[in-house]
Amino acid sequence: MDAPLDKDIKKMLADKEAAKKLMQAAIAGARNGHSGTVTIDGKTYKIAKTKTLEKSTDSDSAL
Amino acid sequence: MSIAFSAVFLFLLFSPGIAFRMAFLKSDSFQVTMDTSLVSEVLLMLFPAAIFHCLGIVVVEGVWGKNVPFDQIYYLIIGNADLHVLNFAVIKTHFAFFLSYLIFQVGLGYGLGRGFQWLVLHYRLDFKSRLLKPFNHWDYLLTGRFLDPKSKIGFILIDVIVAGPEGDLIYCGILEKYFLSKDKNLDKLYLVSVFRRKFKEDTKQFKYSPETKEEAPMPSLEATADFDKQEKQKFNHYFKQFDKRYYQMPGDYFIIAYSQVKNMNITYYTLNEVAETDASKL
Numbered sequence: 648m649d650a651p652l653d654k655d656i657k658k659m660l661a662d663k664e665a666a667k668k669l670m671q672a673a674i675a676g677a678r679n680g681h682s683g684t685v686t687i688d689g690k691t692y693k694i695a696k697t698k699t700l701e702k703s704t705d706s707d708s709a710l
Numbered sequence: 711m712s713i714a715f716s717a718v719f720l721f722l723l724f725s726p727g728i729a730f731r732m733a734f735l736k737s738d739s740f741q742v743t744m745d746t747s748l749v750s751e752v753l754l755m756l757f758p759a760a761i762f763h764c765l766g767i768v769v770v771e772g773v774w775g776k777n778v779p780f781d782q783i784y785y786l787i788i789g790n791a792d793l794h795v796l797n798f799a800v801i802k803t804h805f806a807f808f809l810s811y812l813i814f815q816v817g818l819g820y821g822l823g824r825g826f827q828w829l830v831l832h833y834r835l836d837f838k839s840r841l842l843k844p845f846n847h848w849d850y851l852l853t854g855r856f857l858d859p860k861s862k863i864g865f866i867l868i869d870v871i872v873a874g875p876e877g878d879l880i881y882c883g884i885l886e887k888y889f890l891s892k893d894k895n896l897d898k899l900y901l902v903s904v905f906r907r908k909f910k911e912d913t914k915q916f917k918y919s920p921e922t923k924e925e926a927p928m929p930s931l932e933a934t935a936d937f938d939k940q941e942k943q944k945f946n947h948y949f950k951q952f953d954k955r956y957y958q959m960p961g962d963y964f965i966i967a968y969s970q971v972k973n974m975n976i977t978y979y980t981l982n983e984v985a986e987t988d989a990s991k992l
Contacts, residue, residue: 648849648852648853648887648888648889649886649887650852650853650865650866650885650886650887650888651853651854651863651864651865651866652864652865652884652886653863653864653865653981655864655981655983656864656865656884656981660884660902660903666902666903667903667958669884669903670882670883670884670903670905670956671952673865673867673977673979674867674882674905674952674956675952684984690983691983691984692981692982692983692984693981693982693983693984694864694979694980694981695979695980695982696977696978696979697854697857697861697863697978697979697980
């Protein structure tokens with residue numbers, strides 16, 4: 648099944664540099680409590696974390 | 711008449727219910743949509759099949775004025791081989807119509823099954839009753855469906871720990887697709903824009919420490935009007951450390967079998983376009 652992927656994210660992923668910035672913003676920025684930003688085609692996007700789940704092999708307990 | 715023929719005939723009669731159930735449980739991630747060994751599945755297919763046939767008989771007899779040869783259907787179901795009771799002339803006359811009727815019923819069952827799935831998903835009825843859950847728990851996790859529907863997910867970031875020859879490695883990437891196996895477990899993950907690092911090179915080693923060694927809680931940018939100098943330094947610090955810690959994997963797709971994954975971390979992100987004036991503040 649396809650995972651949810653915003654059309655603007657798809658656009659960023661097509662550009663290697665933008666994809667790297669996106670990952671930096673997500674990992675180094677949003678994950679550490681900040682809202683990371685990425686700019687592509689003159690538009691700036693704010694990336695923020697919604698919710699985190701720690702997932703172990705016991706998948707049933709996660710829900 | 712053999713028992714096998716009766717089974718085939720019963721299967722044909724069940725087929726609209728099977729189509730309905732399969733359509734309702736349809737998930738692209740499954741290689742097999744349902745576990746046919748379960749008795750409950752048979753029962754859940756029997757009910758819609760019975761409803762479809764009841765309605766079908768009403769239409770065939772009431773609207774078209776055709777007589778349904780119930781006696782012949784009964785003999786075929788019980789496998790009666792007595793040539794005195796089986797009327798092949800009647801069977802021959804109705805055969806083409808019966809096949810057309812079944813094809814129509816299977817199509818109707820499939821269409822209604824998809825429609826019912828859409829209704830359940832749209833009105834989130836699957837959260838009200840377990841019987842109405844069309845998907846596997848992995849689907850709920852990896853699509854973020856269980857989250858508040860208002861929080862529109864931009865993308866899902868996956869971190870997986872995999873054993874390597876020099877210790878554990880973390881692969882971090884954006885989830886694009888996933889597949890489930892026959893036994894309804896996670897089979898494969900398709901990640902894009904993947905970065906790798908050694909597990910031991912955790913943030914501890916690269917942790918920001920100005921004067922105090924104790925790590926202060928880092929408030930989110932939105933929550934703090936005073937995004938002070940120290941916060942900015944921390945933010946920049948993690949950005950700078952990124953290249954030291956992470957190696958960008960070449961290639962467009964990174965496919966990983968879940969059987970190799972020791973542990974998985976799922977993070978859901980939202981994406982919002984910001985006005986230029988707001989962006990300059992960030």
